[in-house]
Amino acid sequence: MNLLSSISRKLVSDSKRILLTPVETAKEAKYTVRGVREGEIPPHEPLKTVGATLGALLLVLALLFPVYWILQAALSGSGASLYSSNGISLFPDDPTLQPFVWVVGDLIIPTYRISMAVPLSDLAVVFNTPQITFLDASAHGVENPSGFKHFLWNSLTVAIPTVLISMSLVVPASYALSRRKFIFRRKILFLYVLLTQVGGGLGIALLIGLYAIYVQFGFNDSKLALSVYYAATAVPFNTWLLKTYMDGIPVAYEEAAVVDGAPPWRVVWEIILPLSTAGLATVFIFTFLTGWTEFVVAQTLLGTENYTLPVGLYALIGEYSVPWARFSAFALTFATPIMLVYLFAQRYIEGGLSFGGISG
Known part of the structure; x- marks a missing residue:
C-alpha cells in the first residue's frame, strides 16, 4: 500500500x-x-x-x-x-444570468487537428486549430467580459507553488520532529509554536519590511516570490499540526517494516504517509487556501497584470459606486471551488484537526 x-x-x-x-x-x-x-x-x-x-x-x-x-x-x-x-x-x-456571463466571459476551447496539405511522402504537415464555442458572451449582451480567467490563472500560479513549496518543507519537518531525536529538538518545537502565535501582532510591521525588501531586490511584482512568502507563513502552523497527527501513529508499524527489511524512505512512503492521509489533506487545503484567498499582501506586492482573484474582486469597487450584480457574481464564482473542496474533504479535515489536538 x-x-x-x-x-x-x-x-x-x-x-x-x-x-x-x-x-x-x-x-x-x-x-x-x-x-x-x-x-x-x-x-x-x-x-x-x-x-x-x-x-x-x-x-x-x-x-x-x-x-x-x-x-x-x-x-x-x-x-x-x-x-x-x-x-x-x-x-x-x-x-x-448576465452577471455570471460577464464573469465567465467567452468559453472557447481550441481543438487541435492535423491535416495533410500534400502527400505524406513529402512530410509536409499543416497544423490548424478550429475552436468550439460553448458560450458567446456577446450573444447575451456582454461586450466587455471581466478578467476572471486572467485572475484565475494568476491565483493558480500562486496557490500551486505555495502548496508545492510548503508541503516539501512541512512533510519532512513533521516526520523529523515526530519520529527523530536530535539536538535542540524541543527548542525548535517551541520556536514553531512561537511563530504560529506572533504573526498577527507583527503583521503590519512585517508587511512594511517585506515590501521594502522585495522592492529592493526587484521581487515586488513576482508571483513566485509571493508564493515563497505564503509558504513561509504556512510552514510553522501546518508543521505543528501534521507533527501532532503523526505522533498518534503507533511506532510498532514502523518497527515491523524495518524488521522486514524496508529502507527508511519506504517506511515513510508506504507506512507513515498513507496513515497520515487526513492530516496531509488538512495541511494541503490550508496551504492552498493561503495562496488562494489572501488579499492584503497580494495587493501590496503585485502589479495590475499579476492580480489574483481576491485583488481582482476588490478592483471592481468604484470610487462612487459598486456594480453589485457583477461584484456578487464574481464573488460567488470565486468562492464556489472553495465550498466544493471543503464539502468533499470535510471528513478529512475533521479527522486531521481532531487527531492533531485542535478539535472542539
Whole structure:
C-alpha cells in the first residue's frame, strides 16, 4: 500500500458513498416505517429524529442566508444596490444570468487537428486549430467580459507553488520532529509554536519590511516570490499540526517494516504517509487556501497584470459606486471551488484537526 493508491481508493469510496446516499436514506426510511407499524420502534423515536433534522435544517438555512442574499444580488437585473425600496424580497425582480456571463466571459476551447496539405511522402504537415464555442458572451449582451480567467490563472500560479513549496518543507519537518531525536529538538518545537502565535501582532510591521525588501531586490511584482512568502507563513502552523497527527501513529508499524527489511524512505512512503492521509489533506487545503484567498499582501506586492482573484474582486469597487450584480457574481464564482473542496474533504479535515489536538 502506498500513498497514491490509498488516496485513489478513498476517492472512489467517497464517490460511491455520495451516489448511494439517496438509496441508503430511502432504505432507512422504509425500515423505520415498517418498524413503527410492527411496534418494534417507538413512534416518538423517529419523531425526535425528524424534529432534530428540521431544527438543524433551519439553522443551516439561517447560516446560508447571507450567501443566498449575495446570489439574489448576482441574479438581479439592475444590480444597483443590495437593498430594495420595496423592502426585503426573497426573489429578484428581474432575474438574469448576465452577471455570471460577464464573469465567465467567452468559453472557447481550441481543438487541435492535423491535416495533410500534400502527400505524406513529402512530410509536409499543416497544423490548424478550429475552436468550439460553448458560450458567446456577446450573444447575451456582454461586450466587455471581466478578467476572471486572467485572475484565475494568476491565483493558480500562486496557490500551486505555495502548496508545492510548503508541503516539501512541512512533510519532512513533521516526520523529523515526530519520529527523530536530535539536538535542540524541543527548542525548535517551541520556536514553531512561537511563530504560529506572533504573526498577527507583527503583521503590519512585517508587511512594511517585506515590501521594502522585495522592492529592493526587484521581487515586488513576482508571483513566485509571493508564493515563497505564503509558504513561509504556512510552514510553522501546518508543521505543528501534521507533527501532532503523526505522533498518534503507533511506532510498532514502523518497527515491523524495518524488521522486514524496508529502507527508511519506504517506511515513510508506504507506512507513515498513507496513515497520515487526513492530516496531509488538512495541511494541503490550508496551504492552498493561503495562496488562494489572501488579499492584503497580494495587493501590496503585485502589479495590475499579476492580480489574483481576491485583488481582482476588490478592483471592481468604484470610487462612487459598486456594480453589485457583477461584484456578487464574481464573488460567488470565486468562492464556489472553495465550498466544493471543503464539502468533499470535510471528513478529512475533521479527522486531521481532531487527531492533531485542535478539535472542539
